[in-house]
Amino acid sequence: MAVMLAIEARDVVKTFRAGWIRRRDTPALRGVSLDIPRGVIFGLLGPNGAGKTTLLSIMATLLRPDAGWVRVLGHDVMSDPTPLRRRLNMASGNASFLWSLRVGEILAFYGRLYGLHGARLRRQVESLIELCELGSHRRVPYNELSTGLKQRLALAKALLNDPELLFLDEPTLGLDPDISVRMRRHVADLRRQRGMTIVLTTHYMREAEELADEIAFIKGGRILARGTGDELKRQLGFGDVIALRLDPLGSRALVAEAEGVMRVAEVDGWIECTVDTAEKRLPQLLHRLHTEGAVVRDVQVREPDLEEVFVELAK
Amino acid sequence: MSWRSEPRWQGEVVATWAFALRSLLMASRNVFFLFELLFWPVVGVLSIGLMTRFLRLDSAEASFVLIGTMALSTVQVCQLDVSYAVLFDVWSKSMKHQFLAPIGVRHITIGAWLVGIARGVLVFAVLAALARWSFGFDVFRAGPLPLLAFLAGCFLTAYVVGVLVCALIMLFGTRAETSAWATVNLILVLAGIYYPLSVLPRAVAEVGAMIPLTYFLDAYRAHYGFAGEFPAPIARGFVLAAVYVAASHWALAAAIRRTRQSGLLLKMSE
Numbered sequence: 001m002a003v004m005l006a007i008e009a010r011d012v013v014k015t016f017r018a019g020w021i022r023r024r025d026t027p028a029l030r031g032v033s034l035d036i037p038r039g040v041i042f043g044l045l046g047p048n049g050a051g052k053t054t055l056l057s058i059m060a061t062l063l064r065p066d067a068g069w070v071r072v073l074g075h076d077v078m079s080d081p082t083p084l085r086r087r088l089n090m091a092s093g094n095a096s097f098l099w100s101l102r103v104g105e106i107l108a109f110y111g112r113l114y115g116l117h118g119a120r121l122r123r124q125v126e127s128l129i130e131l132c133e134l135g136s137h138r139r140v141p142y143n144e145l146s147t148g149l150k151q152r153l154a155l156a157k158a159l160l161n162d163p164e165l166l167f168l169d170e171p172t173l174g175l176d177p178d179i180s181v182r183m184r185r186h187v188a189d190l191r192r193q194r195g196m197t198i199v200l201t202t203h204y205m206r207e208a209e210e211l212a213d214e215i216a217f218i219k220g221g222r223i224l225a226r227g228t229g230d231e232l233k234r235q236l237g238f239g240d241v242i243a244l245r246l247d248p249l250g251s252r253a254l255v256a257e258a259e260g261v262m263r264v265a266e267v268d269g270w271i272e273c274t275v276d277t278a279e280k281r282l283p284q285l286l287h288r289l290h291t292e293g294a295v296v297r298d299v300q301v302r303e304p305d306l307e308e309v310f311v312e313l314a315k
Numbered sequence: 316m317s318w319r320s321e322p323r324w325q326g327e328v329v330a331t332w333a334f335a336l337r338s339l340l341m342a343s344r345n346v347f348f349l350f351e352l353l354f355w356p357v358v359g360v361l362s363i364g365l366m367t368r369f370l371r372l373d374s375a376e377a378s379f380v381l382i383g384t385m386a387l388s389t390v391q392v393c394q395l396d397v398s399y400a401v402l403f404d405v406w407s408k409s410m411k412h413q414f415l416a417p418i419g420v421r422h423i424t425i426g427a428w429l430v431g432i433a434r435g436v437l438v439f440a441v442l443a444a445l446a447r448w449s450f451g452f453d454v455f456r457a458g459p460l461p462l463l464a465f466l467a468g469c470f471l472t473a474y475v476v477g478v479l480v481c482a483l484i485m486l487f488g489t490r491a492e493t494s495a496w497a498t499v500n501l502i503l504v505l506a507g508i509y510y511p512l513s514v515l516p517r518a519v520a521e522v523g524a525m526i527p528l529t530y531f532l533d534a535y536r537a538h539y540g541f542a543g544e545f546p547a548p549i550a551r552g553f554v555l556a557a558v559y560v561a562a563s564h565w566a567l568a569a570a571i572r573r574t575r576q577s578g579l580l581l582k583m584s585e
Contacts, residue, residue, distance in 0.1 A: 016577070016578050017577070053581075054578075057581055060415060061415070061575075062411050062414065062415060062575065062580060062581060063575055063576075063578060063580070063581060064572070064575045064576045082417050082419075083417070085415060085416060085417040086417045088415075089415065090411075090415055094585065095409075095412070096407055096408040096409045096584070097407065097409045097412070098337070098341065098403055098404070098407045098409055099406075099407050100340075100341065100344045100345070101337070101340060101341075105340060109333050109336070109337050110333075110412060110413075110416065112329050112330060112332065112333030112336075113330050113333055113413060113416035113417075113418050113422075114416060114417065115325070115326040115329055115330070115417075116329070117325075117329045117332075142407075157412065
């Protein structure tokens with residue numbers, strides 16, 4: 001059965017141009033193609049300036065591509081954006097609203113832009129104020145809100161039209177850890193309870209690993225890899241990580257020379273080596289170390305985390 | 316029935332009302348709006364009225380310049396409200412949210428214009444009372460219909476200027492924000508606010524003849540003893556205004572498309 005796609009993008013190119021006399025071209029996307037199925041949480045990861053926000057903005061109809069095409073929920077973003085805008089919404093980690101308007105007024109204003117009015121508008125605003133725990137701040141002007149409250153307000157605003165597709169651009173940027181955890185819980189609940197498709201960009205690997213069903217790594221305006229976290233690790237030859245406490249620590253060279261060892265790093269007194277399969281390599285490695293007179297004080301075996309994949313790709 | 320399937324006209328009214336209500340809320344929270352609303356217009360009418368006394372102008376001549384200064388103040392206040400529809404979002408870096416919603420240029424501009432009309436009527440009423448009390452000038456002498464046509468001309472001109480200012484801001488960002496206050500001064504020079512077009516050099520007078528307000532001023536002043544310069548000025552004024560309303564809408568829509576292309580829309584939201 002064919003997978004229902006929320007987003008199809010093909011060969012999307014975007015270059016930002018600046019300057020009238022001395023023109024400067026900054027390529028942001030260099031031929032991005034991407035399919036995102038409906039009902040998933042899709043993570044877009046990449047370093048600063050990779051093109052994440054540019055791609056998200058094109059998919060959200062805020063930016064027009066120079067070449068290529070994008071279909072979102074069956075609509076072409078260039079030729080058919082208005083009906084699409086009724087069905088999607090977006091929240092950014094650095095969102096800003098009119099400074100002197102209050103929380104309730106901001107939500108009511110944007111609600112009206114989506115056609116909500118009267119009792120329906122009041123109900124929707126109230127339910128989102130409750131969902132995003134803004135109840136005690138509804139009469140507070142925007143410029144008096146803390147960063148966390150501003151981000152919750154941005155999320156509430158993005159849910160006003162019950163979107164089928166929600167774009168979250170760095171939704172937990174600058175938030176305290178406890179508030180980030182709550183925000184992530186909100187996002188996971190949205191997919192579970194409302195069946196929403198969510199596309200999120202983030203710098204935080206833990207966030208992507210926790211939330212996203214699938215991840216695409218973008219760098220220099222190109223998608224370098226995509227898949228689930230495990231698939232990405234396999235694609236990049238990330239096997240298992242064997243962490244050893246050795247005596248003396250200088251036995252690191254022995255580990256690096258052992259068969260099947262791809263990378264070695266020293267972290268907090270542990271020698272961490274990445275091998276193709278720990279099951280096969282651990283006995284060989286321990287045998288070699290024992291033969292060479294090194295004492296193994298402790299051993300741990302784990303899968304590499306997404307952060308390591310990110311670091312490898314971002315190189 | 317879901318709100319998505321509600322009648323189209325209802326969505327149009329609600330989105331337009333959203334911008335009107337937002338302008339009202341913003342105006343009610345800023346003390347400088349009151350200043351802008353009353354201070355400069357009152358200063359304008361008082362100083363021009365006193366100048367007419369100093370220069371010993373006759374009643375028709377004094378009416379001529381007082382009508383001009385009242386028209387200029389009314390246009391400026393209304394035009395600023397239309398420009399604020401975009402400026403508020405530029406200043407608060409919240410531009411992208413409204414362009415993410417399924418709205419059109421008309422909702423933004425007409426919503427803000429409605430508040431501009433309300434503020435313009437208020438300014439005009441204050442100035443009319445002041446002009447009558449200080450200089451014996453009666454705005455109702457022309458009768459209600461000419462007065463209504465004159466005010467409609469002021470508000471349509473304000474709408475066109477305001478929408479063009481919005482287009483400039485969308486194209487050039489904050490670099491163009493001074494146009495919100497400066498553009499109306501072009502009308503002062505060209506539309507015959509303090510003098511008839513006939514005193515201008517011919518080429519400049521022809522430019523002045525392309526401004527709708529010129530015709531509405533001409534028609535209204537005819538009721539105060541000044542021979543009109545143009546045949547059928549009201550009809551010409553409305554036709555010109557309709558053309559400019561359409562053209563300014565097209566210009567703003569094109570500027571927004573360009574802003575989506577250049578990425579300025581995102582820059583104005585960061």
